[in-house]
Amino acid sequence: MSKRLSRRAFLRKGTVAAASSLAFPMVLKAATLARGQPGPNSRINIGLIGNGLIMGGHRAYYRGREHTVVAAVCDVYQNRMESALQECRQENSACDGYLDYEEVLERSDIDAVVIATPDHWHAALAIAAMKAGKDVYVEKPMTLTIEEGKAVVEAQKRYGRILQVGSQQRSESAFRKAAEIVRNGWIGQVREVYCGLGEFPAASVYPEQPIPEGFNYDKWLGPTPWEPYNENRVASDYGGGWRNFWEYGSRKNGDWGAHHYDITQWALDRDDSGPVFFAPKNYDQEYQYYEYDDGIRVIRDWGDRKGHMIRFVGDEGEVLVSRQNRLDTTPVSLAGKPLSPDSIRLYKSTDHRANWIESIYTRKDPICPASVGHRSATICQLAGISERINRPIKWDPIAQQIVDDPKAALWQDRPRRDGYQLPV
Incomplete structure (x- = not known):
């Protein structure tokens, strides 16, 4: 052909x-x-x-x-x-x-x-x-x-x-509709957002095993500290494997959080900004959360999400959204309400990969460029830092810097093994 x-x-x-x-x-x-x-x-x-x-x-x-x-x-x-x-x-x-x-x-x-x-x-x-x-x-x-x-x-x-x-x-219609409902103020002022991330089992200390033939384990570790090989450490497993380890990811904050916190950013019009406060579990409530400067609180694995992944709670209504284009609203009419000519309309993509291919041709930004991906990942990383050090942290989203806590600020980066420096 x-x-x-x-x-x-x-x-x-x-x-x-x-x-x-x-x-x-x-x-x-x-x-x-x-x-x-x-x-x-x-x-x-x-x-x-x-x-x-x-x-x-x-x-x-x-x-x-x-x-x-x-x-x-x-x-x-x-x-x-x-x-x-x-x-x-x-x-x-x-x-x-x-x-x-x-x-x-x-x-x-x-x-x-x-x-x-x-x-x-x-x-x-x-x-x-x-x-x-x-x-x-x-x-x-x-x-x-x-x-x-x-x-x-x-x-x-x-x-x-x-x-x-x-x-x-971002390329699924229900999530875009949910974000447009929030952006256009149809549920009033958003007060809280509930995101379901779930939990990974605690990472274990595994006994050393022989490195399998044909596997470049040193390169797999790359910039991270050397650890003895064990198949559980490197396993490709959506339920754990390498995702269990802080060395290679941010556990559930970087797993499902990278999806749901990203949609929250989009809906709240914060793609070029971010929250200002992150709290671990049992700080002033049982569940981990973060807050924006206007008081909107995003709470992990708390509240009745009514079977959905994300629930936006406003003072005039609610939006609940999940994959497979599941969207529910209160009042019910919001889900089918059309946008008016003067409504806020968000970037429309119905195929994430195809959107990338199109952008390669047009040289116009795709729906989730580096600047947006960075801001969403930053939330995952800050939530992870707060979880690891088990104390709240303050974040300046303009300076992109942890404030009033020099020790916590050290976690904004990590040492890299020799030979695996970041390219410039």
């Missing part, structure tokens, strides 16, 4: 054409992407870095689109890399596999990369990829630390690349 598609043939594919309210081009010319604005009539060459659980969905997506080619896969597990390579060669026999991400970034024909590693590798990979002229889709949370987030935002500006954070709830 020819790689060249007529506009009509392309639009019949449907997915990207419906991705957002912006017009989408035909297909993209890989050779011109590194220079900025791409030309028409060629596909994007994509490299997939970190082929664990979440990347399975990305592989299936980008393999199945006429406008993208999976040209490279990479993982520090040789068997995982080889399995992904075999899968991707069904569509592209020229796809190559790599154990080291540096080799992917060295390829001038790779236009963009998807990063789906554990959280502790997100920042370094995103910065290195943008420095190499690649556009980036990075899974949430965008970074592991606050200072990493600042560095990624700066790199995105310096290198002029497109970066989309995988906070895909």
